[in-house]
Amino acid sequence: MMHFSAAAIAALTNGRLSPGTDPDTRIAIGGIVTDSRQAVPGSLYVAKPGEFADGHDFIQAALANGAVLVLAERETTDGEGAPVPAVIVADAVLAMGALAAEVVRRIRAHSPLTVIGITGSAGKTTTKDLLAAILAEAGPTVAPQGSYNGEVGVPLTVFRADETTRYLVIEMGATGIGHITYLAGLVHPDIGVVLGVGTAHAGEFGSVENIAVAKGELVEALGAAGTAILNHDDLRVRAMAGRGPAPVLYFTSAEAPGADPAMLRAVNVATDDEGRPGFDLLLPGETFPGEGAPGSRHVAGRLLGLHHTTNLLAAAAAAHAAGVDADTIVAVLGRRGAASRWRMERVDRADGVSIINDAYNANPESMRAALRTLAELGAKGGRRTWAVLGEMLELGDASVLEHDAIGRVAVRLNISRLVVVGAGARAMHVGAVMEGSWGDESVFVADADAAEALLRGQLRPGDVVLFKSSNGAGLRHLGDRIAWGPAAERTHQ
Numbered sequence: 001m002m003h004f005s006a007a008a009i010a011a012l013t014n015g016r017l018s019p020g021t022d023p024d025t026r027i028a029i030g031g032i033v034t035d036s037r038q039a040v041p042g043s044l045y046v047a048k049p050g051e052f053a054d055g056h057d058f059i060q061a062a063l064a065n066g067a068v069l070v071l072a073e074r075e076t077t078d079g080e081g082a083p084v085p086a087v088i089v090a091d092a093v094l095a096m097g098a099l100a101a102e103v104v105r106r107i108r109a110h111s112p113l114t115v116i117g118i119t120g121s122a123g124k125t126t127t128k129d130l131l132a133a134i135l136a137e138a139g140p141t142v143a144p145q146g147s148y149n150g151e152v153g154v155p156l157t158v159f160r161a162d163e164t165t166r167y168l169v170i171e172m173g174a175t176g177i178g179h180i181t182y183l184a185g186l187v188h189p190d191i192g193v194v195l196g197v198g199t200a201h202a203g204e205f206g207s208v209e210n211i212a213v214a215k216g217e218l219v220e221a222l223g224a225a226g227t228a229i230l231n232h233d234d235l236r237v238r239a240m241a242g243r244g245p246a247p248v249l250y251f252t253s254a255e256a257p258g259a260d261p262a263m264l265r266a267v268n269v270a271t272d273d274e275g276r277p278g279f280d281l282l283l284p285g286e287t288f289p290g291e292g293a294p295g296s297r298h299v300a301g302r303l304l305g306l307h308h309t310t311n312l313l314a315a316a317a318a319a320h321a322a323g324v325d326a327d328t329i330v331a332v333l334g335r336r337g338a339a340s341r342w343r344m345e346r347v348d349r350a351d352g353v354s355i356i357n358d359a360y361n362a363n364p365e366s367m368r369a370a371l372r373t374l375a376e377l378g379a380k381g382g383r384r385t386w387a388v389l390g391e392m393l394e395l396g397d398a399s400v401l402e403h404d405a406i407g408r409v410a411v412r413l414n415i416s417r418l419v420v421v422g423a424g425a426r427a428m429h430v431g432a433v434m435e436g437s438w439g440d441e442s443v444f445v446a447d448a449d450a451a452e453a454l455l456r457g458q459l460r461p462g463d464v465v466l467f468k469s470s471n472g473a474g475l476r477h478l479g480d481r482i483a484w485g486p487a488a489e490r491t492h493q
Contacts, residue, residue, distance in 0.1 A: 002162050005023060006069055007024070013071070013095035014089065015087040015095065016087070016088050018087075020082070026042075027042070027068070028043075029103055032096075033062075037065070039063075039067040041066030045058075045070050046070075047073070047076075048152065049073070059076050060078065070084055071086070071092055072087070073088070074088065093151050101186045101187075103159065104158060104161075104168070111166075114166065114168070117172050117191070118170070118171050119193070119218050120194055120197070125360075128169055129336070131143075135167040135319060138328065139166030140165050141165070142161040143157070144156075144169070144170070146341075148171065149172055149173035150173050151183070154170055158186070170183070172184070176205065180218050188221070189218070189222060191321050192219055192222050192229065196310070197212045198211070199363055199365065206396075212236040212239075216243045219246065222245070228241070230249070230250050231251060231252075231310060232251065232263060249264060249284065249317055250263040251264040253269050262285065264281075264283055264317045272300075274377075275304050276300070277301045277305070278301055279298070279312075281313075297330045299312060302334070305344050306372070316333065352461035354377075354464045354465070356465065357480065358466065359468055359474075362469050362473075364395075367389070371406075375413040381464075384460070385464050386415075386459070386463060386465040387410050388466065388479075390425050390475040392406075393424075403426075404428065404431035407428035411437050417441060419454060421478075422446070448474060451475075456482075467479035
């Protein structure tokens with residue numbers, strides 16, 4: 001197991017030891033935490049300032065739980081006035097990044113390591129989960145927990161790796177130009193996957209074009225010996241091919257005549273009666289021999305929604321670039337469902353009501369995809385459909401128009417009932433009404449409590465209910481309560 005001394009941490013982070021700190025204090029890399037509740041004997045607690053709380057306020061709790069060293073931005077004292085053993089740095093988050101970069105460097109110096117970076121406006125976490133499951137069949141693999149994909153999450157993922165790690169999967173999010181360049185600079189990916197460019201965070205970036213610039217930073221970070229995995233079906237992603245020296249492997253689900261056989265392709269794409277996508281997989285250079293013929297490979301996905309074809313293909317392409325054989329790729333994709341919470345997560349209640357909880361994240365593209373899946377499930381089973389939708393955050397000046405458009409899409413897809421939750425999403429209801437919704441097909445409610453009361457009073461056996469919103473809108477917890485009952489928030493976190 002890799003260890004750092006307090007003195008080494010100070011040197012790597014341009015920090016200094018607080019008075020009385022033993023420079024030989026040793027920290028296992030796996031014992032670096034940012035939550036005082038996760039501190040254990042021998043750990044390092046990172047006291048980073050946060051949006052809602054300052055980590056320095058929890059130093060005593062971390063020490064009580066066994067932390068022996070603190071990475072902090074100012075000196076603090078214990079209950080008796082003695083200095084807390086610490087490395088004092090100018091910026092705790094940047095210091096975490098410096099430590100993560102050194103961990104990757106040390107692993108590469110001692111053993112083979114393939115680092116795969118994944119970015120895109122939607123689907124990062126699902127693709128990460130799929131790819132990690134495939135790579136785990138080929139060697140020890142470390143991947144993010146949940147959606148750890150930023151300046152804190154990426155180092156925390158790296159800290160779980162060691163000299164035995166063969167594959168390191170890194171999810172890379174961004175809310176501004178330069179963010180992915182920074183993250184890639186920590187881990188130096190060998191393979192970079194770009195899923196798509198959408199309108200998520202458009203308010204922070206200023207435009208979709210700026211989002212494309214930011215996502216393409218992953219391609220720029222790859223060396224000539226690396227591989228860029230690009231979604232050929234997204235024009236903005238396709239255009240990233242010239243932004244770095246790495247060769248490109250495209251993936252596509254478009255079955256246009258004359259599709260380039262150098263791409264990794266899905267053909268005969270369809271969903272089953274449960275709304276799960278399936279397709280025949282063609283690796284680069286292969287010609288499809290015909291369904292069921294020797295040599296054909298059918299991927300029967302277990303994820304919900306046709307839009308997951310993109311994520312399945314991206315994982316397959318990255319695994320192929322990493323050297324995993326086709327049979328392993330197909331076998332794992334055929335048995336892997338959603339591994340992270342609140343991503344098209346389906347629960348079938350005993351009374352016949354089906355809950356689809358996709359309320360961890362939302363943008364206009366993922367909203368439309370989820371609504372299409374809901375409509376398809378309703379049409380295939382002759383079931384009544386409910387879309388319980390909350391606000392899509394970070395859309396900037398386009399927010400009202402984008403919410404209005406989603407309400408109209410719900411009407412065009414013949415969703416039986418639309419429940420719009422919260423003032424920030426109200427334009428969805430207005431759009432539905434203007435599109436031609438009548439009676440109680442669309443209803444606006446002020447909050448999740450009102451939505452819960454409405455659903456408990458009106459749901460009936462056979463209904464399919466989609467919950468979809470940005471994380472901050474909180475509808476994922478409402479979905480849990482409707483799926484499992486009032487105690488769900490305590491038992492299904």
